[in-house]
Amino acid sequence: MDINRIQTSLNCLSYSGYLLNNEQCVILKNALLILQKENYLKKIFFWGQILGLDNDYFIAYGYEHDALNGLIYYYSTNCIKWGLMPTVTKNARRLTEMCSTRFQGDPTLQIDVSLDVQLKQDTVEDKGNQQTEDVKQGDSGNMLKEEDRLAATVEAISLDTAVVPRGALFKRPDGSVVENLTFAGLTVLEGRQLKSYLHLRKPQEKWVTNLLTRLDYNYALDFLDSVDKDIPEGL
Template sequence: MDINSLVHTLDTCGQMGLILSTEESLVLHNSLLLLQNENHFRKIFFWGKIFGEEQDYYIAYGYQKDALLGNTFYYSKNCTDWGLLPPASEAAKLLTPFCATKFQGDPSVVVDILVEDDEITIPEKERKPKIRPLKEEDRLAATVYYINFEAVVIPRGVLFKREDGVVVENLSFQGLDDLESLEVKTFLHFRKPEQKWNKNLLTRNDYNYAIDFLDSAGDDVPEGCFAVQTSPGGTYVIVKSLYWPGFMLWHRLKTPEYGFVYFGHGKKCFDVPFMVQAL
């Protein structure tokens, strides 16, 4: 969420179960302004909070030019001192789903992960379990990567892709209406698209490549892994990820106001396919 409306949006999220204290909000706002000025970011955002046993991690990101691919992430344990969050390594991406323990709150802590040899290249009888070290800072980076890739969505039309390929915020975005907000396909993944460019072209009658270049959340498997609901009175639409409990997108209908935030332990719910089938 944009820090310019940090206190207001946290008040909104607080009504839905996600909240920071007034002190945290003010300290975050001031420290992120300093971080923005130091790094010459065009905009900076508060991403969320990952809970730890001893200390929690506050996550923020900013960009200088490209609003989609130019994001740089930072983390802090006290809302004041920010460290650069390294890109998620391939080893961390592979090991993080096997880590069952909670975050400790110390980036230097190393956790031993017990994994087996490659199931594809090594016969089952010859496989041997191995212990792989995973640093908590690398695990944090991989967790943020997975949440961004699988859970973070934005309303259709928020971003605009220019002719030179640079993605910027769409200044003409005026918000979704009541009917659009009820459709999951109206919300797009906030990441580099994985599907072919003409995927939305084949499914939308009002296709516009400048705003439909991202993957739609309506194509995620299984169907129903995102929950869409409106607030009492129909002022806001709220989108939650079942795979990553704690993520929430909110959007004030018929206005450009929106934001997303994550408050959780950084654990993915792998039971979603069975839960959705049961419903």
């Protein structure tokens, strides 16, 4: 969410029961403005909050030039000191999928995923679970740092849930993606259609998918995957 509209955006999510108080909102907004200035970011957004046992993680992201390929993620446990989110590795993605324990709130914590997998294996009848065959207790390759787990979790959530309205981003001839300054929002009719919303991620579908399904196709606007192509369908 845009930091300039953070209070309004949080009010729209008040039905969920998870909110930031006024003090946290003020601290968060000021901290993100400082973070944006120190890192020379063109825009910065508040991604959300991941709850932990000891501390919660506050996630933010921004970009310098490219609004799609240049996204940079940051995290903090106190809304004051921010750390750069590490690059997600293939091993971190694999171990994160197996890890089911709650976040502790300590980025330096080392998690032995083999113990977590063994605990789950003992609670099911199928002892030959395919997911646990590759995990051996005590193997150093099964140690997962909570900071890496946090990065992999944020990536997984963003890939599936981050969406933008069609027309909000514009792809230049040189391939860079920028904010469309002429975008004034969707009409009421467009807002009711799933094809009016696009995934904020690198395209995974073939580039001709939108070309074959949209009569008003515009490559500068329709370069992202449409939500209406998701399986299962979201209503």
